[in-house]
Amino acid sequence: MSDLHELSALETAAAVRRGDVTALDVVDAALARAERLGPALGAFTVLTPDRARDAARALDRSGLEGAGPLGGVPTAVKDLTATAGVPTRRGSVIYDGWVPECDDDVVGLLRRAGTISIGKTAVPEFGLPCYTEPAGAPPAVTPWDRTRSAGGSSGGAAAAVAAGILPVAHGTDGGGSIRIPASACGLVGLKTTRGRVPAGPAGGDPAGLSVHGPLARTVADAAALLDAMAVPAPGEPFVPAPPPGGGYLGALERASPRRRIALAVESPLDGVAVDPSCRGAAEDAGALLAELGHDVEPVAIRLPDEGVAAFLTLWKVLSLADPVDPADEPRLQPLTRWLRARGRESGGMAAMAALHTVQVVTRALVAERAGYDAVLTPTVALPPRPVGWFTETGDPADDFARQVAFTPWNAIANMTGEPAISLPLGWADGLPIGVALRGRRGEESVLLGLGAELEAARPWRDRRPPEV
Numbered sequence: 001m002s003d004l005h006e007l008s009a010l011e012t013a014a015a016v017r018r019g020d021v022t023a024l025d026v027v028d029a030a031l032a033r034a035e036r037l038g039p040a041l042g043a044f045t046v047l048t049p050d051r052a053r054d055a056a057r058a059l060d061r062s063g064l065e066g067a068g069p070l071g072g073v074p075t076a077v078k079d080l081t082a083t084a085g086v087p088t089r090r091g092s093v094i095y096d097g098w099v100p101e102c103d104d105d106v107v108g109l110l111r112r113a114g115t116i117s118i119g120k121t122a123v124p125e126f127g128l129p130c131y132t133e134p135a136g137a138p139p140a141v142t143p144w145d146r147t148r149s150a151g152g153s154s155g156g157a158a159a160a161v162a163a164g165i166l167p168v169a170h171g172t173d174g175g176g177s178i179r180i181p182a183s184a185c186g187l188v189g190l191k192t193t194r195g196r197v198p199a200g201p202a203g204g205d206p207a208g209l210s211v212h213g214p215l216a217r218t219v220a221d222a223a224a225l226l227d228a229m230a231v232p233a234p235g236e237p238f239v240p241a242p243p244p245g246g247g248y249l250g251a252l253e254r255a256s257p258r259r260r261i262a263l264a265v266e267s268p269l270d271g272v273a274v275d276p277s278c279r280g281a282a283e284d285a286g287a288l289l290a291e292l293g294h295d296v297e298p299v300a301i302r303l304p305d306e307g308v309a310a311f312l313t314l315w316k317v318l319s320l321a322d323p324v325d326p327a328d329e330p331r332l333q334p335l336t337r338w339l340r341a342r343g344r345e346s347g348g349m350a351a352m353a354a355l356h357t358v359q360v361v362t363r364a365l366v367a368e369r370a371g372y373d374a375v376l377t378p379t380v381a382l383p384p385r386p387v388g389w390f391t392e393t394g395d396p397a398d399d400f401a402r403q404v405a406f407t408p409w410n411a412i413a414n415m416t417g418e419p420a421i422s423l424p425l426g427w428a429d430g431l432p433i434g435v436a437l438r439g440r441r442g443e444e445s446v447l448l449g450l451g452a453e454l455e456a457a458r459p460w461r462d463r464r465p466p467e468v
Contacts, residue, residue, distance in 0.1 A: 048117065196243075219451040223252055261296045268303040285425050419439050
């Protein structure tokens with residue numbers, strides 16, 4: 001089959017189960033495409049062809065015994081996530097040559113589900129910015145326009161899926177890092193409820209901002225990948241409500257009830273403008289949801305100044321989570337050095353106060369939207385940015401300010417621990433524009449159900465980037 005890259009993840013797995021192709025055929029096709037397209041897109045930090053082919057052969061020999069709905073599907077792991085025996089660079093020259101001795105839990109879960117990783121996808125340094133331009137490596141760019149950023153920090157993963165190298169990929173999201181690349185690359189990206197996917201054995205952040213989640217071209221594929229990752233592990237500090245009976249993919253087969261949805265198109269931050277194409281995409285999605293029978297009500301949402309300050313304090317303090325020898329600190333990128341310096345200035349007491357403030361603001365934000373099943377917003381405030389746009393002045397403080405203005409909504413879900421999904425419903429000048437739905441804690445199935453309805457009403461799957 002020469003058109004394997006056109007298949008969804010679920011279609012790929014079905015083709016392997018039927019015997020139309022072998023898992024090895026699928027992996028070979030993905031690797032060939034990765035080698036051809038990956039470098040220009042900045043999608044991968046390393047490919048692991050021998051490991052991937054060995055895993056595919058083993059799966060073929062087993063007859064897919066024990067493999068789930070994604071048995072034989074090629075994927076890749078974000079390079080912030082430890083994979084035993086595979087170089088894990090974390091977007092930094094500091095980690096050159098580091099090879100973890102054990103997997104993060106999610107890597108084992110993806111393997112147990114029958115997916116086959118072909119390598120590690122590119123990230124910015126320590127996953128801190130919302131763009132992916134690591135030192136010593138090409139930037140991750142959107143296949144829709146290779147002069148523009150794929151977003152971050154799951155930029156390499158999004159570029160690989162959008163280009164048809166992979167049908168699905170693993171991502172993480174601490175302040176929009178799945179949803180931002182999904183918007184820039186025309187994909188479905190799901191930020192999961194805090195604790196939904198295990199972060200062990202050593203991963204996760206004490207504030208619970210960052211979570212694992214799927215990037216995919218279809219809602220059903222995102223649901224299937226979430227089923228693979230959302231397996232409880234003992235000792236996790238955050239425990240959400242159980243998944244729906246029959247899993248997230250099974251939940252899509254049930255009729256969605258009428259939902260009450262808040263539509264918020266203005267920025268929640270003072271002084272941040274929203275591009276008309278982003279506002280219009282969210283308004284169009286609201287109108288479509290109303291046509292589908294849901295109640296859509298315009299609202300104004302504002303993130304309090306103290307909440308913004310508290311989140312930014314936590315982000316700066318958490319930038320210190322990666323240990324760096326003082327002698328190596330000058331080798332870090334300017335933004336990383338700036339964030340870490342601000343983090344040191346903040347200190348432990350300020351971090352604790354910021355965490356408390358986030359909890360207070362979370363209670364107010366959740367209470368404010370309690371009557372709604374979801375809040376609909378633009379995913380980001382601007383279309384995909386040109387490569388180098390965030391760093392063009394050379395001032396890390398300006399870089400950070402531009403990131404805040406680019407993505408004013410996303411951190412809300414990371415603060416509250418709620419799930420949020422970006423859907424590729426908008427387009428402007430040939431570029432994808434995402435719209436986002438934020439739901440209640442534990443209710444990924446509601447967001448996936450709404451996403452599936454929108455996808456059925458206005459399909460996006462047949463849209464393909466040029467020259468891929």
